[in-house]
Amino acid sequence: MRIPGRIRAVAGxxxxxxxxxxxxxxxxxxQRSRTGEGxxxxxxxxxxxxxxxxxxxxxxxxxxxxxxxxxxxxxxxCFPGASVPIPADESRITxxxxxxxxxxxxxxxxxxxxxxxGMFHGVTGVVFDLGAVEGARQCTAVCCGRSRVVACVNDxxxxxxxxxxLQGLPFDLIQEWGFARSPLDDWGRxxxxxxxxxxxxxxxxxxxxxxxxxxxxxxxxxxxxxxxVGAIEGAGRLAIGPAGGVxxxxxxxxxxxxxxxxxxxxxxxxxxxxxxxxxxxLRWARxxxxxxxxxxxxxxxxxxxxxxxxxxxxxGRVPLAPVGPMAVTHDGRLFGFCGSELARMFCxxxxxxxxxxxxVAVSVFERRRYGYVFxxxxxxxxxxxxxxxxxxxxxxxxxxxxxEPRT
Amino acid sequence: MRYETDRRxxxxxxxxxxxxxxGLAQAPSAEHAKTAPxxxxxxxxxxxxxxxxxxxxxxxxxxLSAGPDGRIYAAAxxxxxxxxxxxxxxxxxxxxALEYLFALDxxxxxxxxxGRATQCKIHYSFVPSMSDGVLYMATHLSGPPxxxxxxxPWHSWHDPERCxxxxxxxxxxxxxxxxxxxDTLIPxxxxxxxxxxxxRRRLYALSYPRDHFIIYDLxxxxxxxxxxxxxxxxxxxxxxxxxxxxxxxxxxxxxxxxPARDRLERSPFVLPHDRRFQTGWxxxxxxxxxxxxxxxxxxxxxxARPWLMRIWPHEGDWPRIEDLGPxxxxxxxxxxxxxxxxxxxxxxxxGDGCLYYVxxxxxDSMYNPLPAGHKEREGVVWRLDPATLERTExxxxxxxxxxxxxxxxxxxxxxxxxxxxxxxxxxxxxxRVRPPADRRKKDAHLPIRIWG
Numbered sequence: 079m080r081i082p083g084r085i086r087a088v089a090g091x092x093x094x095x096x097x098x099x100x101x102x103x104x105x106x107x108x109q110r111s112r113t114g115e116g117x118x119x120x121x122x123x124x125x126x127x128x129x130x131x132x133x134x135x136x137x138x139x140x141x142x143x144x145x146x147x148x149x150x151x152x153x154x155x156c157f158p159g160a161s162v163p164i165p166a167d168e169s170r171i172t173x174x175x176x177x178x179x180x181x182x183x184x185x186x187x188x189x190x191x192x193x194x195x196g197m198f199h200g201v202t203g204v205v206f207d208l209g210a211v212e213g214a215r216q217c218t219a220v221c222c223g224r225s226r227v228v229a230c231v232n233d234x235x236x237x238x239x240x241x242x243x244l245q246g247l248p249f250d251l252i253q254e255w256g257f258a259r260s261p262l263d264d265w266g267r268x269x270x271x272x273x274x275x276x277x278x279x280x281x282x283x284x285x286x287x288x289x290x291x292x293x294x295x296x297x298x299x300x301x302x303x304x305x306x307v308g309a310i311e312g313a314g315r316l317a318i319g320p321a322g323g324v325x326x327x328x329x330x331x332x333x334x335x336x337x338x339x340x341x342x343x344x345x346x347x348x349x350x351x352x353x354x355x356x357x358x359x360l361r362w363a364r365x366x367x368x369x370x371x372x373x374x375x376x377x378x379x380x381x382x383x384x385x386x387x388x389x390x391x392x393x394g395r396v397p398l399a400p401v402g403p404m405a406v407t408h409d410g411r412l413f414g415f416c417g418s419e420l421a422r423m424f425c426x427x428x429x430x431x432x433x434x435x436x437x438v439a440v441s442v443f444e445r446r447r448y449g450y451v452f453x454x455x456x457x458x459x460x461x462x463x464x465x466x467x468x469x470x471x472x473x474x475x476x477x478x479x480x481x482e483p484r485t
Numbered sequence: 486m487r488y489e490t491d492r493r494x495x496x497x498x499x500x501x502x503x504x505x506x507x508g509l510a511q512a513p514s515a516e517h518a519k520t521a522p523x524x525x526x527x528x529x530x531x532x533x534x535x536x537x538x539x540x541x542x543x544x545x546x547x548x549l550s551a552g553p554d555g556r557i558y559a560a561a562x563x564x565x566x567x568x569x570x571x572x573x574x575x576x577x578x579x580x581x582a583l584e585y586l587f588a589l590d591x592x593x594x595x596x597x598x599x600g601r602a603t604q605c606k607i608h609y610s611f612v613p614s615m616s617d618g619v620l621y622m623a624t625h626l627s628g629p630p631x632x633x634x635x636x637x638p639w640h641s642w643h644d645p646e647r648c649x650x651x652x653x654x655x656x657x658x659x660x661x662x663x664x665x666x667x668d669t670l671i672p673x674x675x676x677x678x679x680x681x682x683x684x685r686r687r688l689y690a691l692s693y694p695r696d697h698f699i700i701y702d703l704x705x706x707x708x709x710x711x712x713x714x715x716x717x718x719x720x721x722x723x724x725x726x727x728x729x730x731x732x733x734x735x736x737x738x739x740x741x742x743x744p745a746r747d748r749l750e751r752s753p754f755v756l757p758h759d760r761r762f763q764t765g766w767x768x769x770x771x772x773x774x775x776x777x778x779x780x781x782x783x784x785x786x787x788x789a790r791p792w793l794m795r796i797w798p799h800e801g802d803w804p805r806i807e808d809l810g811p812x813x814x815x816x817x818x819x820x821x822x823x824x825x826x827x828x829x830x831x832x833x834x835x836g837d838g839c840l841y842y843v844x845x846x847x848x849d850s851m852y853n854p855l856p857a858g859h860k861e862r863e864g865v866v867w868r869l870d871p872a873t874l875e876r877t878e879x880x881x882x883x884x885x886x887x888x889x890x891x892x893x894x895x896x897x898x899x900x901x902x903x904x905x906x907x908x909x910x911x912x913x914x915x916x917r918v919r920p921p922a923d924r925r926k927k928d929a930h931l932p933i934r935i936w937g
Contacts, residue, residue, distance in 0.1 A: 099651055099669035102594035103601055122600060122632040125567040129634075136635040143640040162753060167712055189748070398643055419673075420642045420695070438639045445735065445766050448639070448716045450695060470713040470749075471734075 144440040147425065147480040152441035152449065152473040155186075155194055157204040157251070163471065164192050164207050171466030171474065172453035173220040173229070175279065177244065180459025182474065183227045184466050185217025187453075191231045193220065193262065195245045196474050199459060202251055205474055209259050211240050219277035221286045223299030228265065228286055230274040237274030237290055239265035239297060239304055265302035268295035276315040280324065280338040287324045287338055289316060294326070294336060294343060308343040310334055314360025319386040320369030323347075327360050335386070351389040353379055356400060363404035363412055366457060372412050372426070374401035380412075380426055380433070394433035396424045403455035405463045407479055413463045415439075415452045425479075439465075439475065449475055529921040530866065530880035534889075536914035537561040539585050540572045546913050547893050548937055549906035550611035551930035552620045554659045555899025559906055559915050560622070561585075562606030568631030570597040571606045571624065573657070576915070578900060583914075586662070589624055593653035593667045602636045602649035603628040609720055609894065609937035610652075610679035612688065618660040623690060624653045626675035638694045642673065652676035654688070654701065668706055671699055680722040680730060680936035689730045689742070693718050698732075698742060698749055712749055714740055719769040720787050722936050725798040726779060737765025737786075739796075739803065757808035759790045762818045768792065772894065774832040774840065776871060777932060783840055783869075785812060789827035791844075809874065812844040812867075814853050826862065831895030831905045833934075836926035840869040841918075843882060843905055845890035862888040864905075866918055882916050884909070889916070896934065901925030 126132070155171075156163040163169060164186060173185035182196040191214035196205040211217075214231035221228045228241045240262040248255045268274065269290045277288030279299060286297040288304070289312040297304040314327040319335070328334040328346055335347035353375035363372045371383040378399035381391035396416040404414030410428050413436075415421040423436035439449030453468030458476065465475040537543040540561040548560040557576040563569025570590040577584045590597045590604045597603045605628025612621045626649040629636040633647070641647035654670035657663070670676055674692040676699075681688055688701040696718055698711040715735035722732045730742040739752035755765035771787035773796075782796045793809040812829035816822065831843040847862040848855045855861075864882035869875070882889040882905065893906040902925070903918040919925070 099672045100594075100667075101650075103596060103599040103650055122598070124598075125629065125632050125634050127567065127634045132634045135633075139633070139635045139637045139640050143637050166714075166751060167749060417643055420639065422643075446716055447735075448694070450713075471715060 142437070144437045145423070146435070146437045148436070149478045150439050150441045150449065151443055151476045151478075152447040152467070153196065153198070153203075153205060153476065154471075154473055155192075155205045155207065157206065157255075157257075160255075161207075163205075164194065165189070166471040168192055168210065169472040170453065170468045170470065171472040172468050173217045174454040174456045174464060174466045175220045175222045175227070176456040176458065176464065177222045181245065181247075182456065182458070182464055183220045183222055184454075184474065185220045185229045185231070186472065187216040187468070188470070189215065191215055191217040191229075193217070193227070193229045193240070193242065195227075196464075197245075197247065198476060200247065202248065204248070204251055206245070206257050207259075208242055208245075209262055211262060214238075214240075216273070218274050219288065221277055221279040221299065223279060223283050223286075226299060228297070228299060228302075229262075230277045230288055232273040236267055236269065236271045238267045239286070239302065241265055241302060263302070265297065266304060268297070268304035269293045269306060272312075275312045276326075278316050278318060278324070281318055281322045282338075285338045287316065287336060289313075289326050294334070296336075296338065296341070307336065307341060308334075310343075310345075313357035315362055317362035317371050317373070317383075318364060318369075319371060320384060321386050323386055325371075325383075325386075327355070327357060330355060330357070348383075348387060348389075351375075351381055351391065353377065353381075353392070359400045361401055361404060361414075363406050363414065363455070365406040365410060365412075367408065367410070370406075372404060372406070374399075374404075376400060378416060393428075393431065394426060396426075396433055397422055397435040403452050403465060405455040405457045407457060407463060408461035409482075411479060413477060413479065414455065415465070420450045421452060423477075439477075441473075441475065447473060449473075528868075528877070528879040531919040532866075532880050532882060533917045533919070534882075534884045534914060535576070535583050535917065536884070537572075537574060537583065537912040539583075540574075541912045542566045542569050543572070543912045543914075544569075544910070545606065545893070545908040546906035546915055547625070547908070548607040548609055548611045548622070549894045549896055549904055549915060550613065550620075550937065551896045551898055551933060552611075552659045553613040553615045553618045553933065555928060555930045556659070557896055557898045557904045557915070558611055558620060559583075559904075560607035560611070561913070562608075564605045564628045567629045567633060568597040568603055569605045569628045570603055573607075573622070574915075576898070576904065576917070578898070586657075587664070589622075589653065589655065592655060592664050593624070595650050595653065597628075598631045600630050600632060600646055602626050602630055602638070602641065602647065604653060607937075608675065608677055610676050610690070611937050612679050612681040612935055613659075613933050614681060614683055615933055616683060618658060619665065620657045620659050621679065621681060621688065622655050622657065623670050623676035623679050623688075624655075625677065625693065626652070638674065648673055649675065652690070652692070670701055670708065671697075677718040678721050678937050680724055682724055682728055682730075683935065685728060685744070689722055689724075691718055691722065691732065711742065711747075714749065717767055717769055720771045721773045721784070723773045723775065723782050723784075724935060725782075727799070729798070731782075731796075731798060733769040735766060735769070737768035752803045754803060754806075756786070756806060757792050757794050758786065758788075759792065759811065759818075763788065763790065772830045772832045772842075773936070774834060774934065775932075776840075777834055777838060779932070783809075783832055785829045785832060785842065787824060789822035789824050790816075790818075791824075791827070791829040793829070793842075809869075812842065814846060814849070816849055816852050825891055825908075828891050831892040833895035833897055833903060834929075835868070835897055835903060835920055835924060836901040836929035837920065837924035838871070839924075840871060841879075841895060841903055842867055842869070843892035843895065847890065860888060862890040864889045864892050864907075864916075866903075866905075879920075880918055882907070882918075884914070884916075886910065892916075894937070897929040899928050899930055901927065901929040
């Protein structure tokens with residue numbers, strides 16, 4: 079029987095794997111010693127599965143890969159047992175926000191973009207689909223005002239804003255409940271033909287500030303009607319700085335700053351630290367207590383932004399790049415995901431000045447679910463971190479950090 | 486009696502335990518690669534055991550299929566041993582013996598001692614192409630690197646030295662006994678199950694661990710990732726006459742890919758399960774076989790207390806489902822039994838037009854107090870008449886050195902014999918079950934099963 083040699087590589091369109099998926103794999107060679115004086119005496123030996131320590135190593139490989147600290151709970155996008163989740167290919171959660179009362183709002187992407195609300199405190203336990211936005215396939219931001227929630231969605235003609243009233247708490251989700259789906263108000267397009275990249279509510283929750291592919295815009299969170307406030311090539315996500323300014327990426331090396339109170343837009347307001355900055359992937363997390371902002375460069379180096387003028391850091395390097403959604407819990411610890419395809423959670427502890435790899439997300443309560451890709455994060459009422467799963471059949475993930483031992 | 490053996494532990498230690506604990510004969514030597522008839526039963530079905538003696542590390546036969554030539558192909562997998570690899574095996578009816586065709590790691594240039602996760606198995610991923618005589622096969626992961634005791638794809642996903650290179654798709658010409666080509670079907674992931682739509686020149690696959698639905702075009706040799714289904718791999722895909730591909734999600738709902746819509750859709754209905762303690766969660770399909778007339782599909786679930794059902798995919802928006810009930814014995818439902826003990830697989834239509842499958846049976850002091858001297862566990866071959874749905878026990882699978890309660894897949898060959906792949910102590914192997922003459926026919930493998 080003849081076996082031909084290596085076959086040409088055929089590139090796939092879905093899962094990148096380096097130069098060639100079909101690259102031949104070399105056998106294990108004798109290893110050089112650390113001092114470089116020549117090959118060590120032993121090549122890799124077949125592992126003796128009965129060796130002392132084998133069970134511990136197996137346990138570390140099998141279990142230690144997942145959630146080394148804290149607890150994850152994956153909640154479906156429905157009222158379990160009372161409604162069905164958002165269709166799997168319309169439920170990639172790409173945007174989250176939270177009200178001061180701890181009610182979570184989210185937006186999805188995929189075959190359609192939906193807006194939803196999640197309630198996890200009191201006698202609730204529900205995600206309610208507020209509806210799909212006609213024609214939209216991507217939601218890039220959800221912003222909670224004092225009375226309305228506004229979503230930024232993209233369709234074939236660019237980005238637009240849609241809004242609906244905030245949801246009140248239901249009476250009781252045993253026996254007595256009622257949900258109604260209201261029409262979503264269309265607030266129009268901030269810049270014709272331009273997709274919205276990101277937006278946020280300002281500190282007073284009265285204004286929405288956003289960025290399209292070419293413009294910064296603002297909208298009143300009660301009355302709508304987005305208005306352009308400046309022309310800037312859009313990139314990455316926005317953040318609210320320690321003093322209330324809104325920041326976004328301005329070219330490769332700077333941030334612009336917008337003051338929602340007086341409407342001023344300052345170009346090249348802050349220089350980015352040395353590093354490789356990924357325009358598309360710029361992420362932020364804000365410590366609500368101090369106003370401190372965290373971000374990361376394309377190499378996974380973490381930086382802090384404390385006074386709206388300069389960065390500190392790098393503070394540390396997370397296990398993988400790119401860095402995904404992050405949020406800060408009440409004691410100042412930063413939690414986020416890093417790595418593509420199958421992300422790992424990390425923690426930056428500012429008190430210990432330490433980055434830790436917390437492993438792959440998994441929820442083991444009642445029905446196991448693995449979490450691979452996440453789109454956004456917010457800090458919950460009690461300091462739990464709420465992550466939106468940017469995957470088919472996306473769930474809302476609640477992460478309860480480990481309580482640190484008393485020192 | 487309680488059976489607490491973890492499946493991985495079972496695979497790891499079963500070879501030694503078999504002889505030591507049971508006081509049974511050692512595995513047959515290479516010279517005795519076929520054993521004398523080993524099964525039993527009163528219905529005239531002869532059972533013969535063929536261990537993979539030339540691959541002594543083999544601990545599982547996850548794939549067994551009729552090839553386009555009507556011969557039986559089996560995967561001698563080695564997933565429980567560091568550096569283990571899978572070898573392709575074929576039943577040679579002239580010699581009444583197994584022939585070993587090739588080791589997959591060599592064919593796809595991914596040697597077992599590379600330090601990566603190995604090309605250790607083919608998992609429900611043989612698919613025959615009748616027009617050109619090609620048997621396609623795709624490899625799966627889980628075998629540890631040679632210098633590690635275990636492999637976790639989650640653990641090593643970002644490790645370029647350890648991560649599984651990917652499921653290798655191999656095109657084997659069964660007429661010329663020649664590997665035509667190979668390609669990486671799914672980078673970094675394994676292929677849980679495979680299906681061919683020969684008319685459309687497409688392969689469909691489920692990836693592991695991410696549970697994505699993959700389409701591979703045989704003409705362009707390009708793949709497309711349609712999306713994720715869930716966290717628990719279904720173990721089989723099947724095709725209907727409208728070229729729709731069917732499987733299940735984590736919660737026991739049908740999932741359908743319709744090429745006309747290019748979308749994965751989920752049925753709102755939960756498939757049949759044991760409502761006393763199951764919810765549908767983990768009741769993904771384990772095995773499925775089409776009726777010879779192509780009108781319906783018989784499927785069983787992959788959860789302890791496996792359930793059988795008949796699915797009519799062409800009736801209604803979502804198919805009509807008939808609940809055919811449990812396949813294994815009743816037992817204590819306060820214990821979360823493992824699927825290694827409480828299992829059903831090997832669904833195949835015989836030459837007599839009846840459905841055959843293998844369900845496990847075991848001694849249980851309360852629910853099944855077998856007589857003294859009876860084996861603790863056994864694989865029971867059942868025959869189900871599609872017209873009456875009456876089922877009859879026709880044979881028991883017995884290997885001389887251990888139990889044989891676990892069967893993965895079944896197939897009929899061109900002579901009308903039935904074959905079943907087995908998972909158990911090393912070396913594993915396959916069973917041939919020869920029905921009585923009036924229940925056999927030539928070309929019983931047709932119409933050919935087109936999924937693994």
